[in-house]
Amino acid sequence: xxxxxxxxxxxxxxxxxxVDAPHAARHxxxxxxxxxxxxxxxxxxxxxxxxxxxxxxTVTIIYQVVxxxxxxxxxxxEGDELADFAGPLGKPSEIEGENVVVIGxxxxxxxxxxxxxxxxxxxxNVTTIVGFRNKDLVIxxxxxxxxxxxxxxxxxxxxxxxxxxxxxxxxxxxxxxxKIDKVIAIGPLVMMKSVCLLTRKYDIPTVVSMNPIMIDGTxxxxxxxxxxxxxxxxxxxxxxxxxxxxxxxxxxxxxxxAYMDKERHNYEETCNLLNKKEEA
Amino acid sequence: MPNMRxxxxxxxxxxxxxxxxxxxxxxxxxxxxxxxDEAKRCLSxxxxxxxxxxxxxxxxxxxxxxxAEGNFEEAYExxxxxxxxxxxxxxVCPQESQCExxxxxxxxxxPVAIGRLERFVAxxxxxxxxxxxxxxxxxxxxxxVIGAGPAGLTAxxxxxxxxxxxxxxxxxxxxxxxxxxxxPEFRLPKAIVQHEIQKLRDLGVEIVTNYVVGRSGTIxxxxxxxxxxxxxxxxAGLPNFMNMEGEELxxxxxxxxxxxxxxxxxxxxxxxxTPIQHPTKTVVVGGGNVAMDAARCARRLGSEVHIVYRRSLxxxxxxxxxxxxxxxxxxxxDLLNNPVKVHGDENGNVNAVECIQMELGEPDESGRxxxxxxxxxxxxxxxDCMIMAIGTSPNPLIRSTTEGLETNRKGCLIVNEDEMTxxxxxxxxxxxxxxxxxVISAMGAGKKAAAAMDRYIQKxx
Numbered sequence: 217x218x219x220x221x222x223x224x225x226x227x228x229x230x231x232x233x234x235v236d237a238p239h240a241a242r243h244x245x246x247x248x249x250x251x252x253x254x255x256x257x258x259x260x261x262x263x264x265x266x267x268x269x270x271x272x273x274t275v276t277i278i279y280q281v282v283x284x285x286x287x288x289x290x291x292x293x294e295g296d297e298l299a300d301f302a303g304p305l306g307k308p309s310e311i312e313g314e315n316v317v318v319i320g321x322x323x324x325x326x327x328x329x330x331x332x333x334x335x336x337x338x339x340x341n342v343t344t345i346v347g348f349r350n351k352d353l354v355i356x357x358x359x360x361x362x363x364x365x366x367x368x369x370x371x372x373x374x375x376x377x378x379x380x381x382x383x384x385x386x387x388x389x390x391x392x393x394x395k396i397d398k399v400i401a402i403g404p405l406v407m408m409k410s411v412c413l414l415t416r417k418y419d420i421p422t423v424v425s426m427n428p429i430m431i432d433g434t435x436x437x438x439x440x441x442x443x444x445x446x447x448x449x450x451x452x453x454x455x456x457x458x459x460x461x462x463x464x465x466x467x468x469x470x471x472x473x474a475y476m477d478k479e480r481h482n483y484e485e486t487c488n489l490l491n492k493k494e495e496a
Numbered sequence: 497m498p499n500m501r502x503x504x505x506x507x508x509x510x511x512x513x514x515x516x517x518x519x520x521x522x523x524x525x526x527x528x529x530x531x532x533d534e535a536k537r538c539l540s541x542x543x544x545x546x547x548x549x550x551x552x553x554x555x556x557x558x559x560x561x562x563x564a565e566g567n568f569e570e571a572y573e574x575x576x577x578x579x580x581x582x583x584x585x586x587x588v589c590p591q592e593s594q595c596e597x598x599x600x601x602x603x604x605x606x607p608v609a610i611g612r613l614e615r616f617v618a619x620x621x622x623x624x625x626x627x628x629x630x631x632x633x634x635x636x637x638x639x640x641v642i643g644a645g646p647a648g649l650t651a652x653x654x655x656x657x658x659x660x661x662x663x664x665x666x667x668x669x670x671x672x673x674x675x676x677x678x679x680p681e682f683r684l685p686k687a688i689v690q691h692e693i694q695k696l697r698d699l700g701v702e703i704v705t706n707y708v709v710g711r712s713g714t715i716x717x718x719x720x721x722x723x724x725x726x727x728x729x730x731x732a733g734l735p736n737f738m739n740m741e742g743e744e745l746x747x748x749x750x751x752x753x754x755x756x757x758x759x760x761x762x763x764x765x766x767x768x769x770t771p772i773q774h775p776t777k778t779v780v781v782g783g784g785n786v787a788m789d790a791a792r793c794a795r796r797l798g799s800e801v802h803i804v805y806r807r808s809l810x811x812x813x814x815x816x817x818x819x820x821x822x823x824x825x826x827x828x829x830d831l832l833n834n835p836v837k838v839h840g841d842e843n844g845n846v847n848a849v850e851c852i853q854m855e856l857g858e859p860d861e862s863g864r865x866x867x868x869x870x871x872x873x874x875x876x877x878x879x880d881c882m883i884m885a886i887g888t889s890p891n892p893l894i895r896s897t898t899e900g901l902e903t904n905r906k907g908c909l910i911v912n913e914d915e916m917t918x919x920x921x922x923x924x925x926x927x928x929x930x931x932x933x934x935v936i937s938a939m940g941a942g943k944k945a946a947a948a949m950d951r952y953i954q955k956x957x
Contacts, residue, residue, distance in 0.1 A: 239704075239706070239707050239712040239713065240706075240712060242712065242713065243711065243712065243713070248711075253669055257768075257769060258769050259761065259769040259770040259771075260669070260761070260770070284769065285769065299669070300669040300705070300706050301706060302667065302668075302669070302705075302706035302707070302708060302712075303706075303708070303711065303712065304711050304712070305708065305711055431753060431756055431757065431761070431770075432667075432668060432756060434667050434668075434708055434733075434891065434893070435733070435734055435891050435892075435893065436677075436733035436734065436735070436752050436756070436891065437735065437750055437752045437753035437756055438735050438737065438750040438752070438753055439749075439750075439753045441737075441743075441744065442744075443744050447739075448737055448739065448743065448744070453891075453892075453893065464744070467744045467844070470746060470843070470844030471744065471746055471844070473746070473844075474746045474747075474773075475771040478771040479771065482769065482771075485767070
């Protein structure tokens with residue numbers, strides 16, 4: 217069992233938990249992920265490592281409540297235990313390029329943060345662009361400022377930072393002549409896709425962190441397969457980072473919808489159950 | 497006087513029309529009377545050819561003699577001398593090509609039902625509630641096992657019996673490997689697998705789950721942690737695809753994914769947290785045991801199921817019994833066909849599998865007749881699900897993170913006659929060495945490696 221040592225509510229649906237998981241903490245690097253099960257009947261769900269402390273043996277993940285499992289996870293408090301917590305999984309991000317732009321969208325910022333930090337710690341020039349729908353959803357602002365040479369906050373409605381999409385800010389930087397060796401985009405598939413469409417136009421190498429459906433996360437099932445450069449790749453072992461200009465995003469977006477009906481059903485069931493428990 | 501009846505006592509089985517609606521075990525096992533009667537068919541030959549057909553060399557005539565006397569406890573003790581997992585082997589071993597293929601009674605009739613008797617004895621003892629095994633005296637040495645599948649569990653059991661402090665490192669959340677995620681509940685109930693694993697824990701074997709060697713830690717680190725010898729039984733879990741157009745569509749599964757969802761995650765259960773597609777028409781590609789398992793699972797989810805195999809009935813690599821069970825359950829065999837393309841609808845879901853007819857040419861290096869596509873014979877099978885069961889390869893994670901571990905061109909670890917890899921102190925066995933093979937050959941390799949590891953540690957002490 218894996219004890220939750222710390223829980224922080226970052227915004228109404230985004231939560232950070234730090235878990236006692238020494239094996240996973242020992243080698244965890246930016247870009248890698250873990251797979252957890254909340255309880256004995258739970259499903260296996262991947263979460264990117266937001267931070268890890270090998271000394272203390274802890275791993276921090278940041279998650280958004282989007283379905284039944286994350287809803288159940290939200291119920292857990294400090295001192296509660298998770299049934300399973302395996303990792304680190306996947307390949308670490310490659311920390312190459314002197315002038316990089318790290319782009320985070322929504323809860324994807326939790327994944328973008330350790331990547332930005334890794335580049336920062338390696339002495340690179342880091343520009344971060346993070347985007348949220350509105351000011352209530354903004355997370356990790358101070359943490360990003362700490363690891364960025366320049367930090368841009370964008371919101372869809374202009375209630376936080378500048379109004380507009382992350383791609384608008386990126387294009388502005390490109391047009392202003394800022395030197396950019398590499399762009400790293402982490403967030404919803406549609407956001408990563410539009411970043412890639414933009415950077416392809418300007419021929420800027422772009423890395424994306426893919427988030428397909430996973431079961432084992434160790435390469436034994438191919439549930440997470442993607443089409444990259446016309447070839448099949450398993451995100452859990454060959455990635456999750458890929459050359460964004462080679463990823464077939466439309467296939468990835470379609471595959472991520474495979475169980476939508478069942479997921480919605482499970483979410484409603486779980487919410488009903490938890491609400492009833494609260495009433496009783 | 498031995499019972500000279502020519503045929504085996506038949507196995508009571510759940511009727512096909514009932515069992516396709518549940519996941520309960522198909523073969524229901526002998527009663528004590530059936531077992532005693534069958535055991536009496538054994539001639540107790542002096543030269544015991546059956547033993548040579550068993551990869552772990554169970555003392556077959558001796559245990560069967562005890563069954564014939566009705567002394568099931570002593571029969572169990574005899575089996576346990578060489579086998580750690582009899583309830584599993586008795587169920588999933590292909591006895592027809594192993595112990596039973598050597599049985600003298602098989603020359604003029606059916607061989608003695610050795611597997612069914614082994615299963616009966618193990619089940620009898622479990623149901624009776626055998627006393628937990630006592631952990632043996634420790635010898636002060638440490639050994640590690642990577643992977644809690646049949647090879648690793650056998651090696652761990654044997655090493656523990658020799659007094660070693662054994663730790664098994666398993667990547668998934670439950671030990672058992674293919675016994676848990678691959679072979680379905682209706683062939684091998686998961687409660688039985690966990691019972692057998694508990695017996696290993698009783699022997700003092702520690703099992704660390706959620707530990708991915710190559711990521712959570714390396715072989716090098718395990719050696720630094722004081723493990724004097726390491727057994728790699730990481731299997732061949734990397735699924736093969738055909739690299740044809742449309743394999744990325746929704747509804748296309750590797751057999752590993754489909755079976756993992758079904759067996760390990762119990763996705764067939766109402767209200768399961770892990771989803772699985774409930775298809776209406778499924779195409780399973782392949783002809784091995786994994787294809788039969790996947791097809792029969794899909795059938796239990798309510799689907800019509802077609803097995804598409806590129807050779808003919810004669811070359812089907814699956815066990816005959818599994819093919820028969822699949823046929824009884826209404827699975828349709830579309831033989832001498834091969835898929836060439838998967839077609840999908842506007843939402844990215846599979847809606848048809850395009851196949852081509854095949855004919856058999858001359859035998860290839862495997863001795864089987866080579867299938868050759870018939871130009872222009874393409875046709876479509878409408879389907880909303882496709883399961884690829886065309887084999888697996890060893891996962892590259894361990895070899896790519898361990899210096900000095902050499903593999904052949906198929907990615908299988910190279911070992912010497914002592915099951916030692918090219919890295920000193922690191923042994924390997926099972927599918928990680930042979931590529932996908934059988935449960936019992938993995939157990940045999942685990943057994944051989946445990947003995948070699950014992951010799952290695954004792955020599956270096």
